[in-house]
């Protein structure tokens with residue numbers, strides 16, 4: 001096996017252009033599990049975690065190699081809350097936002113925030129840059145629109161990002177747990193509310209009907225909050241698996257969305 | 267061929283395939299302190315500090331550790347005395363079979379380096395990635411809390 005350690009983005013893009021079959025390695029917290037336990041034997045690895053351009057976090061642009069640890073202590077409230085729920089300290093200091101996107105697991109904990117924030121994913125190859133809205137990037141469970149010759153360069157957040165935002169996830173314990181359901185709610189001063197959920201569908205889900213209903217309520221009454229929870233529960237598309245049942249996931253999604261709504265109300 | 271610094275000593279190793287830093291430490295560098303239990307990042311028995319960050323060495327591709335500075339449990343004690351964290355764990359009965367202990371010691375050292383006076387909640391959160399099948403954690407947390415209380 002050959003491992004390439006490109007020093008900058010240009011070198012990395014040249015390497016992946018020369019061999020689009022090569023395996024991109026960031027923090028390794030998803031990839032090395034496949035190597036250790038599932039017999040993955042890449043012929044060539046391009047290790048990108050130290051590339052300066054990918055470690056950059058400037059304003060609304062977060063580089064792909066920014067770790068969950070940095071997100072956790074960063075200024076974006078719901079993203080910090082989401083990152084803090086990832087794995088353990090060891091996983092958070094290695095795992096990256098680009099790796100979370102690269103894996104595109106329905107349970108990826110940064111993804112509900114990116115969906116609620118209407119984030120864009122920046123991809124680059126030797127031949128140019130593509131910027132995709134999150135829902136065009138994530139195309140299915142563990143599937144995304146990255147071309148083999150592209151790197152995920154980072155995430156671009158909209159200029160205007162309301163400060164009222166919250167994330168929470170439901171699992172059987174406080175650390176080291178894959179979400180049964182997870183939710184991010186962002187509310188603007190004018191009431192416009194965006195709600196996204198993870199682990200309850202093939203990709204993150206925006207609860208558009210619930211959003212529309214609650215955005216029109218300037219001071220949501222008890223009845224409006226209950227209706228909001230009901231709509232969220234109706235819009236998710238959970239399955240039953242070894243972690244939980246579809247019924248519980250649906251119920252918990254409504255409960256958690258309502259709690260987060262109450263956290264972001266003035 | 268990779269070059270790295272391990273516990274302050276320049277070392278070289280020759281990972282040929284996709285082996286982890288854990289495998290190289292144990293099988294090529296003669297440092298079996300970091301333990302291999304799950305190889306999937308769940309148990310923390312392989313915990314080391316790499317370039318100042320707490321990581322599971324089982325999830326670090328050895329080839330990607332080229333040029334890094336690694337600290338393992340072997341580098342925690344000085345030549346003539348065990349470290350205060352190790353002492354505290356022994357005093358409080360925080361070691362039973364001892365399999366988790368190297369990982370706990372490294373994680374605790376990292377915690378105290380970044381936060382000299384952690385609360386009990388902070389201790390528990392810092393150890394969330396280290397599984398102990400014997401102690402039930404109480405004695406480990408008490409050991410580290412006692413050490414935190416001693417810090418002036």
Ligand SMILES: Cc1cc2nc3c(=O)[nH]c(=O)nc-3n(C[C@H](O)[C@H](O)[C@H](O)COP(=O)(O)OP(=O)(O)OC[C@H]3O[C@@H](n4cnc5c(N)ncnc54)[C@H](O)[C@@H]3O)c2cc1C
Nearest residue numbers: 026027028029030031087095096099100102108109152307
């Ligand atoms: C014990 C444990 C607990 C975990 N807990 C959680 C959890 O609670 N929540 C959660 O969301 N995840 C969790 N994970 C999964 C994992 O930590 C995250 O998905 C993490 O964000 C992956 O990032 P990484 O940098 O380690 O990715 P890697 O493993 O390096 O890569 C993951 C995938 O993305 C690709 N990739 C990475 N970066 C790029 C790039 N820049 N361009 C193109 N492709 C790229 C890789 O080729 C690979 O396919 C856990 C993992 C472990 C081992």
Ligand code: FES
Nearest residue numbers: 304305307310324
């Ligand atoms: S052996 Fe690395 S975390 Fe268990």
Ligand code: FES
Nearest residue numbers: 362366398399400
């Ligand atoms: S003392 Fe046995 S695993 Fe912790």
